[in-house]
Amino acid sequence: MRLGLVIDLDTCVGCHACAVACKEWNTSGTTAPLTDYDPYGAKPSGVWFNRIRHFEIGDYPYNKTVNFPMSCMHCENAECVTVCPTGASYKRAEDGIVLVDQNKCMGCNYCSWACPYGARELDRVSGTMKKCTLCIDRIYDMEIPEEERQPACVLTCPAHARMYGDLDDPESPVSRAVRDRGGYQLMPELNYNPTNHYLPPRVLAPIPTEELKKKAVRKVKEWVNRVVER
Amino acid sequence: MHPALAVIFLTLFSGGGFGIMALTAIINDFQIDGGLNPLQTMIAVILSLVFVSIGMLSSTAHLANPKNAWRAFTRWRTSWLAREGVFAVLYYPFAFAYLIWVFFTAGTQDTVGLILANLAGLIGLITIFCQGMIYAVLRTIRQWNTALVPANFYVMGLAIGATILAAERMIMGAPAPTLVGIALGLLVAAAVMKGIYYFWISRPNGPTIRTATGFNRFTVRILEQGHTFGTFLTEEFGHTLPSAKARNIKFMMYIFAFIIPVAALVIGILTAQMAFPWIAVISVVFGIGVERWLFFVEAQHVINLYHGRQQC
Numbered sequence: 001m002r003l004g005l006v007i008d009l010d011t012c013v014g015c016h017a018c019a020v021a022c023k024e025w026n027t028s029g030t031t032a033p034l035t036d037y038d039p040y041g042a043k044p045s046g047v048w049f050n051r052i053r054h055f056e057i058g059d060y061p062y063n064k065t066v067n068f069p070m071s072c073m074h075c076e077n078a079e080c081v082t083v084c085p086t087g088a089s090y091k092r093a094e095d096g097i098v099l100v101d102q103n104k105c106m107g108c109n110y111c112s113w114a115c116p117y118g119a120r121e122l123d124r125v126s127g128t129m130k131k132c133t134l135c136i137d138r139i140y141d142m143e144i145p146e147e148e149r150q151p152a153c154v155l156t157c158p159a160h161a162r163m164y165g166d167l168d169d170p171e172s173p174v175s176r177a178v179r180d181r182g183g184y185q186l187m188p189e190l191n192y193n194p195t196n197h198y199l200p201p202r203v204l205a206p207i208p209t210e211e212l213k214k215k216a217v218r219k220v221k222e223w224v225n226r227v228v229e230r
Numbered sequence: 231m232h233p234a235l236a237v238i239f240l241t242l243f244s245g246g247g248f249g250i251m252a253l254t255a256i257i258n259d260f261q262i263d264g265g266l267n268p269l270q271t272m273i274a275v276i277l278s279l280v281f282v283s284i285g286m287l288s289s290t291a292h293l294a295n296p297k298n299a300w301r302a303f304t305r306w307r308t309s310w311l312a313r314e315g316v317f318a319v320l321y322y323p324f325a326f327a328y329l330i331w332v333f334f335t336a337g338t339q340d341t342v343g344l345i346l347a348n349l350a351g352l353i354g355l356i357t358i359f360c361q362g363m364i365y366a367v368l369r370t371i372r373q374w375n376t377a378l379v380p381a382n383f384y385v386m387g388l389a390i391g392a393t394i395l396a397a398e399r400m401i402m403g404a405p406a407p408t409l410v411g412i413a414l415g416l417l418v419a420a421a422v423m424k425g426i427y428y429f430w431i432s433r434p435n436g437p438t439i440r441t442a443t444g445f446n447r448f449t450v451r452i453l454e455q456g457h458t459f460g461t462f463l464t465e466e467f468g469h470t471l472p473s474a475k476a477r478n479i480k481f482m483m484y485i486f487a488f489i490i491p492v493a494a495l496v497i498g499i500l501t502a503q504m505a506f507p508w509i510a511v512i513s514v515v516f517g518i519g520v521e522r523w524l525f526f527v528e529a530q531h532v533i534n535l536y537h538g539r540q541q542c
Contacts, residue, residue, distance in 0.1 A: 079369070
């Protein structure tokens with residue numbers, strides 16, 4: 001089993017709701033708290049497991065805004081785990097989730113250097129490295145209804161841009177989405193083989209604007225515009 | 231990268247300390263310039279231990295949660311950082327044993343003494359290799375992901391060690407022509423190695439913002455980083471150095487790390503003035519400290535691509 005996320009860049013609206021839901025759940029979760037520094041001051045900062053960046057793709061007029069949520073990719077070649085000198089970082093054999101044992105971490109930052117995706121952030125207060133747990137305390141919680149056994153970010157996403165599932169199962173919805181939509185990994189040249197995949201924006205036929213049939217109302221409007229301009 | 235003083239001191243001082251020990255062993259092996267007498271040997275080993283200890287202690291200052299530092303010796307099978315820790319600790323008993331042996335028997339060059347000295351020197355050299363590999367294995371940082379990094383650490387550590395040993399001999403009034411020659415050779419080699427390194431990293435060829443986002447056929451620009459102030463990621467990885475400033479600092483670094491020590495050692499051996507060996511030592515440690523600062527501040531982690539950098 002290889003649990004991970006598939007993120008649809010076509011439908012992500014960049015609202016940061018996933019990051020907020022993540023913070024809200026995990027600040028009382030297994031690696032809690034997610035400390036904030038100066039939260040109401042001039043320099044607010046703090047620990048987040050999920051960050052959303054916004055990019056402009058292409059040049060005007062053929063450009064597009066793409067919102068880019070990024071959390072731990074739960075890589076197959078998780079070098080954050082192999083470089084860890086204390087054994088605090090580990091990758092679970094049964095589902096591929098990468099976690100940090102808060103009781104073993106000595107806060108040397110080395111794993112964050114090894115992570116290309118910025119998934120790991122040091123908590124200055126506890127002195128330990130913290131990262132996305134794929135809401136391991138939700139997805140295996142047998143006390144909550146089955147449909148809620150998903151990461152907080154996935155449940156909260158208003159655009160359904162986030163999907164959670166087993167990427168090892170070729171017939172799982174996430175695997176099918178990756179197959180059908182040409183899902184890809186970030187920075188594949190580094191060979192970390194991240195589990196999380198990103199679905200590119202759909203290529204849609206452009207809506208013609210030049211040769212629209214002019215209706216009578218529109219003709220009148222254009223005539224009025226010309227007259228008023230004079 | 232954030233140039234943390236703790237890590238700069240770790241690589242600078244422990245590299246120099248292991249360099250002193252390795253060269254002490256070699257000098258006594260081959261009786262270069264007659265070898266070091268017991269007093270000189272003890273001073274050299276004590277200097278080595280002090281340097282290594284400064285490095286190790288300052289490295290713990292880098293830890294946010296040092297109470298778990300003892301666990302850092304456990305994952306030596308995969309982690310170069312753990313291997314470095316294991317070998318650095320293993321260095322102490324051998325160096326101390328040699329120090330005690332020399333103190334009680336004055337046997338700097340007898341069989342037991344040489345075995346202890348060479349083992350300590352060898353463990354020191356292995357530790358320098360592990361230290362270099364800590365950085366060289368990171369595929370996320372192009373400027374570090376090269377075999378030149380451990381090679382540079384070696385030649386710099388040995389250059390510091392050779393300069394200190396040559397200076398020690400000169401200050402103590404013993405003949406040191408070959409030691410000065412070794413120091414000059416290592417300083418020149420270090421300068422050349424650093425030049426090769428700077429040539430190697432000069433042209434960006436790492437991942438780009440396009441492969442980072444997957445939009446390989448389009449120009450990609452950052453619109454918003456998604457946070458109002460800095461994050462751990464911008465604090466740790468966001469440092470850059472304008473190229474003009476970097477050039478000036480490298481020029482200064484070359485003067486302090488290589489040119490002044492070479493000149494001071496040559497003038498020192500010609501004039502037998504006590505001040506010049508001191509100048510050589512202070513200058514080489516400061517200069518290679520600046521080199522280590524540049525090593526960190528010039529390293530560009532690929533996370534910067536997600537903060538708007540076009541290529542690493």
